[in-house]
Amino acid sequence: MTLTDTPATAAAAPTRRAGHWIDDWRPEDPEFWENGGRQVARRNLIWSIFAEHLGFSVWLIWSVSSAFLLQMGFSFTPQQLFVLVALPNLVGSLLRLPYTFAVPRFGGRNWTMISAALLLVPTLLFAVAVQDQGTPYWVFCLIAATAGFGGGNFASSMANINFYYPASKKGTALGLNAAGGNAGVAVIQLLLPVIIGGAGIFGLVKASEGGLHLQTAGFVYAGLAVLATIAAYLWMDNLTGATSKPREQLQVVRKPHTWIMALLYIGTFGSFIGYSAAMPLLIKLNFWVPEPAPLGTGIYFAYFAFLGAGIGSVTRPLGGWLADKYGGARVTLGAFTGMVVFTLAVLVTLMQLTPNPTADPAVASDNQSLFPWFLGFFLLIFASTGIGNGSTYKMIPAIWRREAETATTAGTPERTAAITAATKQASAALGVIGAIGAMGGFLIPIAFSSPWVYDPLSATKGAFVVFTAYYLLCAAVTYAVYLRTSTKVTRLAVAGV
Template sequence: MSQTSTVTPPEPASPARRRGGRWIDHWEPEDETFWQQTGRRVARRNLVFSIIAENIAFSVWLLWSISSALLVAHYGFGFSAAQMFFLVAVPNFVGSVLRIPYTFAVPKFGGRNWTVISGLLLLIPTLLLAAAVSNPSTPYWAFLLIAATAGVGGGNFASSMTNISFFYPDRKKGLALAVNAAGGNVGVSIIQLGLPVLVGAGGLYGLVSASPGGVDLARAGYVWAALGLLAAAGAWFFMNNLSVSLSSFRVQISVVRRKHTWIVSWLYVGTFGSFIGFSAAFPLLIGLQFPGVEVADVTFLGALVGSAARPVGGWLADRLGGARVTLWNFAAMAAGTVMVIVAVNRAAWPLFLGSFLVVFVTTGIGNGSTFRMIPMIFQRQALAAVPGATGTQRDAALARGRTEAAAAIGLSSAAGAFGGFVVVATFGVLGLVNDGGVPPDVIATAFAIFLGFYVTCVALTWWHYTRRSVLIQRAPNLSSADV
């Protein structure tokens, strides 16, 4: 049965509205009665299938984070350490670029429709991987191009977050967005834990032995291709499009003129860029720095704790204020990075693992708190543009604020994904300077660069969002607890 007919009272037909199928024309989550009777159930169902699709997409996006190491260890491809870092970095770069059109796809085509399309696109990188590893003469440049196609998995996050932001009322956006994102982020752990077992490389702390027949990476390509089809089918049968999410490109792109779009994007580079970049680089860093450690047994832990911490960040931000949580979280991230540098210099495995996991936790908390800030900032700015507005004028301002916030979420997610590329590429570039090798001093230098970036994030958050004086002078109705 059409979702429009089940959740919407009869309305006069309007050529401006897109009806039929699984479109919902009447959506008012801020109305408590509507939310309790209809909205919550529909939003929860869309959130569940959004998480499934995003989880599979993240797994495909990080497919090469673990596959690259197996290519060298089990297939005999003679790639240098720097080449492997670039093989892992390319999907992050492509994913960051694709997040921009993916952001604008939801208001153009509808969230459910685009989730179907994005699920089907996952067949490209997965089937190409299966074909490439089946041919021992596949050159490095071909692997690089195939790895680039995995970027379609990274683009999915932007459209998913943009879509879910329309389903939930403002008071619940922080946790809803954090849960949606965390469900996707944990796909990184799934691919890093499950792929070695699936392809015959062993794992699960020695509970699964390596296959006597050798590693078969093509198997992973076929499995995640099938999962891509599953994601598309789930969206087709169980998700909805919201007419309220439709908007012109002109309205959405206007957020590029907003100062805060670029500030929160910078902050999200620090949180999500670190999460996805470190997740991609973690297996290679462990293998290079601590060759005696079984990578498959620990590499998934970073993404797992980072993903689990994201809802905590959203929950804390809903209660304490996104800016306050973000500020102190960046300070903790900087402290954890200092400990990682110490561990690298001392070649201390327990300290390295423990401090790196602390950094992963802070990336997750910061992801949740930063995204909670965005809807609040843009809605407050929309109201500030029409001082004293009431009734329909105020409602129109809030609607515009939500549309701009959704676009800002997508654009900042693109910036964050690009940050993930920069993180991995930093190791690769420093390795090239070091004749292709990535020894401990190169790793420590890279983390020192990241530390400097986190310091700028602390300064920006304090200057723009937590200083009481600037809040009072520039936005009298805004407090750090609101942001």
């Protein structure tokens, strides 16, 4: 739709001037929302989801392509492959802060165009590098780092959509926006093996008999980046009221809630993106051996790697909806409880595995019998991370809004101004918290590769022990700060978030 489609009699309807800028945006006004605001918000949400979905796909393109590099003739160690998986997550987390600040500076529509166009860099470089077996490892590291552009998209997209929706609908809207982006991880892990000829899909497409063509994936996603740029240009908007100065946004780093929520978000989103990045290699290293060639023995990662990210993406809007209904803190505590239980279950399964040598099909067969348990418990972890992602992102704007309401009187201009400022601060907080939380996506693959541990399986077991302890800490913090009513925490806690 276009804004000219809105009936002229709807006096409260939003209007758009040159450059797709909307000067009057009042989502908390019921008349404004029903007379055009809802439609504009939905249109921007749809195209924001598309651009963010593409960004996530590019961000995680190395998570599955790294598992194919050996078959392409590249000689990299497991530690080197895990580093290639981890580097985009490191860069993506660092870029989230400037990407968040870019929305108020350039406008949500304008920055979506720029960030989508930047995805041409990692996709085209990827397509060129994988065609040459002489490409040195350090070049691969640099190219993998540029995939972090896709990770930055999440922060700007979430900060932008936060301005469009009223408080009562933020949990669901932000959950849908994030889920659409998160689903890009599952889609790239499902479709990349098919696109490059490395695997079939549901019997509809067969694996290529002419070898692997990794470069095809790079070219396909470069084309999609162009499409996302054009779509943002045609159908998205900028909000004048969403502008603010970086100095004003950075004030959120002084608030204890910013750092507490960042701690929790490392546990939810950091786990989601870190496990998503590492899962293909975890399956390949522990449940599959390349002999006898060409098919190998055991579990082929390409058929299962996408499931975790898919489950985590689907449950994210569920977490937002549950948070809208029951309160974000309660749902977050439940998510961390589930993560503790299911991580311990995965650890018990790993204790029964035999270290998987590179050429012993018998070992792969033994481990293969444990794979359903490993996969089932791992998928439950992903489901918990998705719910926790949705609920924590509901908590953030709720915390800032509650503080604004507590400090002002209902129905006064001061209350209106305070809520407007709180929305801007919450959007900035979403970027800061998202940037810190995404660091988990770097730390988890590095923990699995632990170069100081000779046996990769031992490194994996040790990593899950550390992760369990961290989830216990997050559960305790959630309860103590946001659910407990003791007077000792009253000054910090925000009830009902």
